[in-house]
Amino acid sequence: MPRRTDARMSRHRDTPATIGAMPKIVDHEQRRADIISGLLRVVARDGIDAATTRALAKELGVATGSLWHYFSNFDTLVAEATARVIDLVSTRIAERTTNVRGMAKFDAIMTELLPLDDVTRNEAVIIVNLWGRLSTRTVYFEWVGTIETWWEDLRAAMCEAVEDGELVPETPVEELVQVFAAITHGQQVAHAAIPETPPEAHEAIVRTVLAPWRA
Structure with missing residues (x-):
């Protein structure tokens, strides 16, 4: 008589596709x-309020639960982003400030900080949205020190500009660094709120502030 095949066993028999198969890494x-x-x-497309777990999972094409195998919570994810x-x-x-100094270095730094092109305008929207969520949380202070290096670079560039005669000796470098830091943050917020503001408007503010101190 023909032997009966146990259905339960047949479902688990090795096949050419499974023999020697390795688990997915x-x-x-x-x-x-x-x-x-x-x-x-x-966040760039829809804003931080729309960046829910469900929306993120849909964006990535994964199950919502799989996201938290890699991040402990949403704030940690936002901080790392x-x-x-x-x-x-x-x-x-x-990269832009290698082998340049003075006002050329200053201009290179501000070009990356102000919302002037597609990349920096997109980043301005993202940063404004993410800061709004993180500013009251301890994790905010874990990376805020990195931003201070931008102002240190700006300070160095302006000091070089004074040394090279591009800015007058009386230039109040320390005060201007604080002004340009405020301008940078302010113009990022301005772009997020009024995205149709042309890049030239952001650049004009910097030129106006610098004008009295140019040699």
């Missing part, structure tokens, strides 16, 4: 990077 860091990128896209943007800005500043 997930690149943990790449997955974290993908989630951060997804959050940045949602903010750090990602700050690192990108810092990297570009470092």
Whole structure:
């Protein structure tokens, strides 16, 4: 008589596709990077209020529960996304200011900080949205020190400009650094609120502040 095949056994028999198969390996860091990128896209497009767990999962095409295998909570994710943007800005500043000094260095720094092109305008929207969530949380202070390096670079550039005769000796460098820091943050907020503001308007403010101190 023909032997009966146990259905339960047949479902678990090895096949050419399963013999020697290895478990799927997930690149943990790449997955974290993908989630951060997804959050940045949602925030830039729809704002922080729309960046819910459900919206982020939909953006990435994954189940909502899978997100929290990589981040302990939403604030941690937001903080790391903010750090990602700050690192990108810092990297570009470092690249643009290599082998330049004085006002050329100053201009290179401000070009990366003001919302002047598609990249920096997009970053302005993201940063304003993310800061609004993080500013009252302890995690905010973990990366805010990185931003101070931007103002240190700006200070160094202006001191070089004084030394090179591009700015007058009486230039109040310390005070102007604080002014330009405020202008940078203010113009990022202005762009987030009024995105149709042309880049020339942001640049004009910087030129106006510097005008009395140019040699």
